[in-house]
Amino acid sequence: MEKKVIATTSLAGCFGCHMSFLDIDERLLDLIELVEFNKSPIDDIKRFTKPVDIGIIEGGCANSENVEVLRYFRENCKILVSLGECAIMGGLPAMRNGISIDECLAEAYLNGPTVQLNKEKILPNDEEIPMLLDRVVPCHEVVKIDYFLPGCAPRADLIWDALVAIVTGKEMDLPYEVIKFD
Amino acid sequence: MSKKITIEPVTRVEGHGKVTIKLDDLGRVTESRLHIVEFRGFERFIQGRPYWEAPVLVQRLCGICPVSHHLAAAKALDVIVGAGTGEGLTVTGEKIRRLMHYGQFFQSHVLHFFHLSSPDFLFGIDAAPELRNIIAVAQENRELAYQGIMMRKYGQEVIAATAGKKIHGTGAIPGGVNKNLSLDERDSLLKGPDPMSADKMVEWSLGALDFFKHYHKNNREMVDNYASFPSNHLSLVRKDGALDIYHGVLRAVDNEGRRILNDVDYQDYNHYIEEEVRNWTYMKFPYLKEYGREKGWYRVGPLARLNVCDFIPTPLAQKEFEEFKAYTKGKPNGMSLHYHWARLIEVLHAAEVMRDLLNDPDLQGNDLVVKGKRQEEGVGVIEAPRGTLFHHYKVGDNDLITMANLIVSTTNNNEPMNRAVNATAKAFMNGQQEITEPMMNAVEVAIRAYDPCLSCATHALGQMPLEVTLVNEQDEVIDKKIKG
Numbered sequence: 156m157e158k159k160v161i162a163t164t165s166l167a168g169c170f171g172c173h174m175s176f177l178d179i180d181e182r183l184l185d186l187i188e189l190v191e192f193n194k195s196p197i198d199d200i201k202r203f204t205k206p207v208d209i210g211i212i213e214g215g216c217a218n219s220e221n222v223e224v225l226r227y228f229r230e231n232c233k234i235l236v237s238l239g240e241c242a243i244m245g246g247l248p249a250m251r252n253g254i255s256i257d258e259c260l261a262e263a264y265l266n267g268p269t270v271q272l273n274k275e276k277i278l279p280n281d282e283e284i285p286m287l288l289d290r291v292v293p294c295h296e297v298v299k300i301d302y303f304l305p306g307c308a309p310r311a312d313l314i315w316d317a318l319v320a321i322v323t324g325k326e327m328d329l330p331y332e333v334i335k336f337d
Numbered sequence: 338m339s340k341k342i343t344i345e346p347v348t349r350v351e352g353h354g355k356v357t358i359k360l361d362d363l364g365r366v367t368e369s370r371l372h373i374v375e376f377r378g379f380e381r382f383i384q385g386r387p388y389w390e391a392p393v394l395v396q397r398l399c400g401i402c403p404v405s406h407h408l409a410a411a412k413a414l415d416v417i418v419g420a421g422t423g424e425g426l427t428v429t430g431e432k433i434r435r436l437m438h439y440g441q442f443f444q445s446h447v448l449h450f451f452h453l454s455s456p457d458f459l460f461g462i463d464a465a466p467e468l469r470n471i472i473a474v475a476q477e478n479r480e481l482a483y484q485g486i487m488m489r490k491y492g493q494e495v496i497a498a499t500a501g502k503k504i505h506g507t508g509a510i511p512g513g514v515n516k517n518l519s520l521d522e523r524d525s526l527l528k529g530p531d532p533m534s535a536d537k538m539v540e541w542s543l544g545a546l547d548f549f550k551h552y553h554k555n556n557r558e559m560v561d562n563y564a565s566f567p568s569n570h571l572s573l574v575r576k577d578g579a580l581d582i583y584h585g586v587l588r589a590v591d592n593e594g595r596r597i598l599n600d601v602d603y604q605d606y607n608h609y610i611e612e613e614v615r616n617w618t619y620m621k622f623p624y625l626k627e628y629g630r631e632k633g634w635y636r637v638g639p640l641a642r643l644n645v646c647d648f649i650p651t652p653l654a655q656k657e658f659e660e661f662k663a664y665t666k667g668k669p670n671g672m673s674l675h676y677h678w679a680r681l682i683e684v685l686h687a688a689e690v691m692r693d694l695l696n697d698p699d700l701q702g703n704d705l706v707v708k709g710k711r712q713e714e715g716v717g718v719i720e721a722p723r724g725t726l727f728h729h730y731k732v733g734d735n736d737l738i739t740m741a742n743l744i745v746s747t748t749n750n751n752e753p754m755n756r757a758v759n760a761t762a763k764a765f766m767n768g769q770q771e772i773t774e775p776m777m778n779a780v781e782v783a784i785r786a787y788d789p790c791l792s793c794a795t796h797a798l799g800q801m802p803l804e805v806t807l808v809n810e811q812d813e814v815i816d817k818k819i820k821g
């Protein structure tokens with residue numbers, strides 16, 4: 156059987172979902188018999204090198220780059236999975252949604268008790284850094300998402316079962332207890 | 338023709354960042370920058386939340402070292418609930434938190450060395466990108482990958498037993514902890530089914546250290562000269578000068594080893610530290626106020642900690658520490674790749690501390706929380722795996738947070754990381770006809786040594802791809818090259 160190809164990315168997430176993925180521990184060694192990894196922060200593949208079967212998305216979209224990366228994943232992956240609360244609902248970063256960006260930036264770069272006197276009111280605004288969205292949005296508001304795995308972070312067993320189900324094409328067992336967000 | 342090189346995203350580090358390097362007509366590096374491209378706004382949106390939420394909220398800035406944020410916030414809130422700083426907790430409270438923190442240290446350092454950096458050592462920085470990952474490591478050297486995976490698992494199990502959950506636990510609360518360690522939990526961590534025992538972790542830590550020392554011996558010139566430059570160093574130390582990652586006083590030394598910050602109380606951290614804002618990155622640049630922006634910047638993390646402390650209070654790690662110190666004749670070590678060496682000495686230390694703590698009956702105590710006179714303001718500082726981490730909160734009469742300030746470990750390393758990028762870019766790219774993929778990876782290797790958690794730093798996290806853009810003087814793109 157040809158190995159399925161997996162890619163992962165972290166948008167506006169904390170990497171906890173990736174860590175939970177690594178928490179499948181020894182099963183990682185089994186996993187690499189089943190699948191092949193393409194673009195992912197854990198390897199050095201920075202652009203897709205082939206079509207991908209399963210794209211795993213951690214984090215929602217907080218800036219223009221997150222949106223671009225998410226679209227890039229959608230174009231190149233047959234199946235997209237939103238992994239964790241941030242991807243599904245925006246998560247902790249979305250706590251800024253009720254507040255203006257200016258206020259958030261001012262608190263971090265002008266008012267903080269250790270910020271040097273910032274007379275010119277310098278804020279990060281270089282062309283090299285992406286534009287912030289006015290609101291952090293979940294991934295399915297930007298592209299179609301095929302599966303959602305809840306949790307913050309989703310438990311490693313859940314990630315493992317879901318992957319095995321997708322890779323082998325067998326339906327997964329979802330008892331009531333696992334349908335929760337934490 | 339001048340050029341601009343962009344490395345984006347930088348991979349095998351934990352964060353959202355990218356690198357740009359500008360070259361002049363003669364191919365000389367004129368400017369290099371490590372940009373942090375994500376911003377969260379935590380300082381503002383935490384305002385108005387009840388203070389007891391902080392330890393569980395703030396750790397969601399970083400899923401790699403959530404325990405560090407969890408505990409730094411809890412320590413700041415200890416002050417707010419009147420439990421004092423560090424020493425104020427019950428013995429069980431403090432020791433459970435220590436165990437949690439050393440477990441986290443262990444897993445995070447192991448992750449960094451085995452999962453993220455070992456490919457560079459096994460295959461070389463000029464190896465094909467498809468090879469440079471833990472999966473290829475598993476195919477090439479299954480035992481090494483297996484040990485890395487199981488060591489990380491062990492650390493995560495320690496966290497789960499003390500914090501309730503491997504990622505984003507809830508164990509630390511203002512004034513203490515919400516559970517002790519049961520005898521069953523203790524036994525399974527102490528003696529667990531092979532290889533998950535405390536002794537095995539010590540043994541494997543020694544093995545990992547040997548692996549690196551062996552590599553160093555065979556590649557001495559490369560390891561020693563790679564992004565090597567002098568700096569100041571900052572960390573917490575125990576009052577007697579011992580390495581202590583959970584609690585202590587702030588100390589900084591200069592590149593000659595002279596104390597430039599002498600064991601001060603961290604509640605006053607903002608008297609000593611200031612941050613500069615630059616418009617091309619979300620990560621601020623901290624420095625010691627007294628010495629100013631030019632001279633006051635410092636390194637933090639494993640290398641800095643070993644440069645700052647006087648000794649390590651566990652025997653096996655102390656022996657390694659002496660060898661490490663002797664290598665630079667007792668002077669501070671400024672060699673970026675020696676971060677790996679220092680990190681592995683700390684892995685060994687963490688393994689020894691976990692073993693000692695697990696044998697300590699205080700962990701089964703039932704006195705878990707302390708409360709005293711409520712205060713308005715508190716600072717919590719801890720040595721996170723990547724370096725000194727500051728949390729500072731103010732809380733109003735209604736128990737809602739009115740101010741939050743964070744200086745995370747990776748932010749403290751902002752200036753040194755930028756210098757490391759610059760040094761490597763110059764060493765590998767100056768005057769070269771063509772910029773190759775291995776040259777770009779070389780820059781990443783330097784960044785990776787600092788184990789930046791860019792997630793925390795913005796306070797955000799992610800990965801960095803590597804993309805090179807060639808531009809002419811008018812900044813028009815003439816060529817584009819993508820790494821990976």
Ligand code: SF4
Nearest residue numbers: 168169171239240241
């Ligand atoms: S869902 Fe939780 S663990 Fe996953 S990225 Fe978001 S905060 Fe981190």
